[in-house]
Amino acid sequence: MTETVTHIDDEPPGAPTPPRGTRGRRTALIAAAVVVVAAVAVVGALGLGGGDDGDPTAPPRSGSVVSVSRATLTERASLEGQLGYGTELPLPVKAQGTVTWLPETGATVERGDELLRVDDRPVVLMYGSLPMYRSLGLTAQEDEPGSAGGAPDRRQQNDSGGVTAGKSPNPSGSETPGSAATEGNPAPSQVPRELRGMDVMQFETNLAALGYTGFTVDEKFTNLTAAAVKRWQKSLGVAQTGAVDVGDVIYSASKVRIGQPGARLGSTVGENTLTYTGTTRKVTVNASAAEAAWAVRNAPVTVTLPNGDPVQGRVAAIGKQATAPEGGGEGGGQGRPATIPVTVAIEDQGAVGRLESGPVTVEYVGKEVKDVLTVPVSALVALAEGGHGLETADGRFVAVKTGLFADGNVEVSGTAVREGMKVRIPE
Known part of the structure; x- marks a missing residue:
């Protein structure tokens, strides 16, 4: 009987038949090699072996x-703020009488302009840091007895407004009938005294800035100053006295913007007759007192306007008094923290456009x-x-x-x- 052999593997006919078990061992070795390669790949991915140089044959990592x-x-942070002209303050009106004219709210008043009228007399704005605390003008004082025989030193005002020594019409020194003071001249027994002080220099500086000159700007109110005051009073349409009453002038650091009036026409002047602010727009924010280390003078910030446009600003002022926390109390109750007001000045007023008020966002550098x-x-x-x-x-x-x-x-x-x-x- 003849035996027929069928070749299952891809071996050429006539090849010797492998021993029993050889084919199974080869399959096992191939599977083991696959497992080792996979294990090496996992170790490399986890960073569990090797130095700085990676295996060039390792598969690429994602990311x-x-x-x-x-x-x-x-680190930047932001706070909500309010655009405006700042807090309205009352003008220190010292004129007494009835309010007869008021400017419109929002009007800008500069040096030499009228702030209001009291008894139809203008109250004028001028620039300075000293308040108007007294009337300004030439004052009269009694002559002191002369050194020779106690005879009084009679003086009279010359035509040029200066003060010159004069002779008594009566050699005996007695006063001649009819020698009483004439209009514009002091009484024979009195001489004008020049008022002195820093408030005089402040007023003379303003008078000269308005174009009324002819005197020396110093701390003395002279006859030449009085003459310039008269010309100024003539332009205002008031009596030309050469003296300035305490209620005629109000000083401020610069031009002002008129706020809401506290009085109506026909009412009596009071402490809150008229309010004002500065003329530049600024931003006010309430910063957390516990996190206000960023708020230092001149610190740069960015202000985002209601239309989304950013403008540059700087911290101009930091409040020194914190507000009481809202809600909660002692014992750790929850509530809003205490805050301090921070004022931000806007460097480019033109960048704000015509917007006068509204909510804004202030971005600052925290850390x-x-x-x-x-x-x-x-x-x-x-x-x-x-x-x-x-x-x-x-x-x-x-x-x-x-x-x-x-x-x-x-x-x-x-x-x-x-x-x-x-x-x-x-x-």
């Missing part, structure tokens, strides 16, 4: 690679760190042992200490972190 960079991080190592926040990974780490480009994990978070980046530090190191941002 982008970035460099650790050195930069300045700035800032300079020359630190930074990475994108998305590069941080949570470590199994706790804390944060970074994954290097070759698959290793290094622990880092985080600092300031700002603008999508984070400050990092650690012995294994250096500038320029490549780290992976996981997907």
